[in-house]
Amino acid sequence: MESGQEPDHFVLPPVREASESFRPLVLDPATSADTAVLAGLRESSAVREVHDRIEEQIEELLRCRAPHDPFGSRPRSRAIAEAVDGRPDAYGRWVWYPWSGRLVHVLPEAEFRLVRTDRNRDKITREQQQILLRRRVGVIGLSVGSSAALACAMEGVGGAFRLADFDQLGLSNLNRLRAGVHEIGVEKSVLCARRMYELDPYLDIEVFRGGITEGTIGDFFSGSADGDGLDLLVEECDTPWVKVAAREHARDRHIPVLMDTNDRGLLDIERFDLEPDRPLFHGRTGDVRADDVRSLEPEEAIRFLLTIVDQERLSPAMTDALTRVGHSLSSWPQLASGVMLGAALITDTARRILLGEPLPSGRHSIDLHTLVAAGANLPAPWGAVR
Numbered sequence: 001m002e003s004g005q006e007p008d009h010f011v012l013p014p015v016r017e018a019s020e021s022f023r024p025l026v027l028d029p030a031t032s033a034d035t036a037v038l039a040g041l042r043e044s045s046a047v048r049e050v051h052d053r054i055e056e057q058i059e060e061l062l063r064c065r066a067p068h069d070p071f072g073s074r075p076r077s078r079a080i081a082e083a084v085d086g087r088p089d090a091y092g093r094w095v096w097y098p099w100s101g102r103l104v105h106v107l108p109e110a111e112f113r114l115v116r117t118d119r120n121r122d123k124i125t126r127e128q129q130q131i132l133l134r135r136r137v138g139v140i141g142l143s144v145g146s147s148a149a150l151a152c153a154m155e156g157v158g159g160a161f162r163l164a165d166f167d168q169l170g171l172s173n174l175n176r177l178r179a180g181v182h183e184i185g186v187e188k189s190v191l192c193a194r195r196m197y198e199l200d201p202y203l204d205i206e207v208f209r210g211g212i213t214e215g216t217i218g219d220f221f222s223g224s225a226d227g228d229g230l231d232l233l234v235e236e237c238d239t240p241w242v243k244v245a246a247r248e249h250a251r252d253r254h255i256p257v258l259m260d261t262n263d264r265g266l267l268d269i270e271r272f273d274l275e276p277d278r279p280l281f282h283g284r285t286g287d288v289r290a291d292d293v294r295s296l297e298p299e300e301a302i303r304f305l306l307t308i309v310d311q312e313r314l315s316p317a318m319t320d321a322l323t324r325v326g327h328s329l330s331s332w333p334q335l336a337s338g339v340m341l342g343a344a345l346i347t348d349t350a351r352r353i354l355l356g357e358p359l360p361s362g363r364h365s366i367d368l369h370t371l372v373a374a375g376a377n378l379p380a381p382w383g384a385v386r
Helices: 015-019 032-043 054-065 076-083 109-116 126-133 145-155 171-175 188-199 217-222 240-253 298-309 316-322 336-354
Strands: 025-027 049-052 093-097 102-106 136-140 160-164 204-208 232-235 257-260 266-270 362-365
Touching: 025 032, 032 093, 054 076, 054 102, 054 109, 093 188, 109 126, 126 336, 136 145, 136 217, 145 160, 145 188, 145 232, 145 336, 160 188, 188 204, 217 240, 232 240, 232 336, 240 257, 240 298, 257 336, 266 336
Parallel strands: 049 102, 136 160, 136 232, 160 204, 232 257
Antiparallel strands: 025 093, 093 102, 257 266, 266 362
């Protein structure tokens, strides 16, 4: 059982605790303690849905192991029965998700990971997948960053994550953040961790619900034990102090940093692991330190952020928005398509760095308006009303 305690009965958590939870309970039905917890769960009102498709998962496992002859010349039912030793209910793990009330039957960790990442091959080999699953990725800022975190988890780029954000989900976030109206008011860090655990219950995720502060930034980077440090940072926040302080810590610890601005597909790569004396933000902000930007006024903060991203390279829509934020616009314009493109750029780059590819520091732009340019004097679409 994941919690480290082994009660012989299940105690239903308080409603508030369940509603704020983000970590599932993984139970091994082969142990007497977890069997007792499972029995208690099933008898309680905590389980609102049982999802048991273990036989289909075992069939996939057999196909992954031997695509040419998955059942070993045996009937499917016999091959599956032998794989679970005739006891499907006691095979694998049962995962309880407190926030949804779902109890889900899944393969054991190694077999689960084998099947879940099998279709990555051989864009990612099985050996590379194991390397990636031993890496720890930090993500700061979970409006844009949540898509990157989810894409990394989905692709198997990292087996451990640290997520940091102080904010809660608002209705206006739903134009770019994968969530539902029933989750308005949920902390973004909690929401992101839930989504990641729902696709892989064996992940190791730490959540910094108050975001990054002077009191938490050390733990975010180093962890509580030797070997708990980050291997890569994805930084996606708008707070100048956090942006600078995070890079200072990353540089001190030789951790590479990735940032996507989702305007014209701007991707920053800072290889502090290879260049420990590299200036922050490619030198665009000079010798600025975190203390220098701690108390910037709103207009000063915007000017600082524009220096980082290079105002001259912004899209026309973003450039126009600069003069209207706080007046006719409530905040920066962002689109789901741009955020998802950024998640793809971050995930692909993170994978290549963590696998040791010689990818240098630099700034890149994947501007779809340039790559997929509009044509002039095109004929009307077929079937269009004239």
